[in-house]
Amino acid sequence: MKTFKKNPAFLTHLLDExxxxxxxxxxxxxxxxxxxxxxVLDRLSAEASFSEAYxxxxxxxxxxxxxxxxxDIGFVGLSEKDFFKAMSFISREIGRDADVIQMEDHRLAEKIKREGIKWIRKD
Structure with missing residues (x-):
């Protein structure tokens, strides 16, 4: 049976760093x-109608x-016709998957509003 010695030279600070x-x-x-x-949301707001995004x-x-x-992005006021446009526009612009939800009557809407980061429309 082979035994291994602990290597005192191995320092975890390198891994920690x-x-x-x-x-x-x-x-x-x-x-x-x-x-x-x-x-991206600023630009999307010129093409799709929504009042808030989180x-x-x-x-x-x-x-x-x-x-x-x-x-993950929650929209308030995003129409059905703009739903897939928004999802594909965001995904294309940022280069990663976007999970889009409509927040009206969504079970997590209040939590998302409370804990999410709100986008403010530039006028």
């Missing part, structure tokens, strides 16, 4: 995406967003 660096990079990506999403899910939670995460 790499993990922290990755965590910070993901948070910076989340911030950049929020800014980009607000710009970013929710991992994009709205510090340090929870992962590189492969989709984008």
């Amino acid at each position: 790499a993990i922290e660096r990755e965590r910070k990079e993901r948070e910076e990506l989340r911030h950049r995406l929020i800014i980009k999403l607000f710009d 970013l929710f899910g991992s994009i709205a939670k510090p340090y929870k967003f992962l590189k492969g995460s989709d984008i």
Whole structure:
């Protein structure tokens, strides 16, 4: 039976530093995406009718967003005819999947409004 000695030269601080660096990079990506999403929503509002939009899910939670995460957006006042236009426009512009919901009568609407990041229309 072969035994292994613990290597005292292996220091976990290198792993800890790499993990922290990755965590910070993901948070910076989340911030950049929020800014980009607000710009995308500004442009979308010229083509589709809606009164409010909320970013929710991992994009709205510090340090929870992962590189492969989709984008969750809740709309108030988005018509049925503009629903798929909004989803495809957002996905195309940001280069990742967008999960779009209509918040009227949605069971999570109040939670999304309370915890999400609200987009404000530029007039």
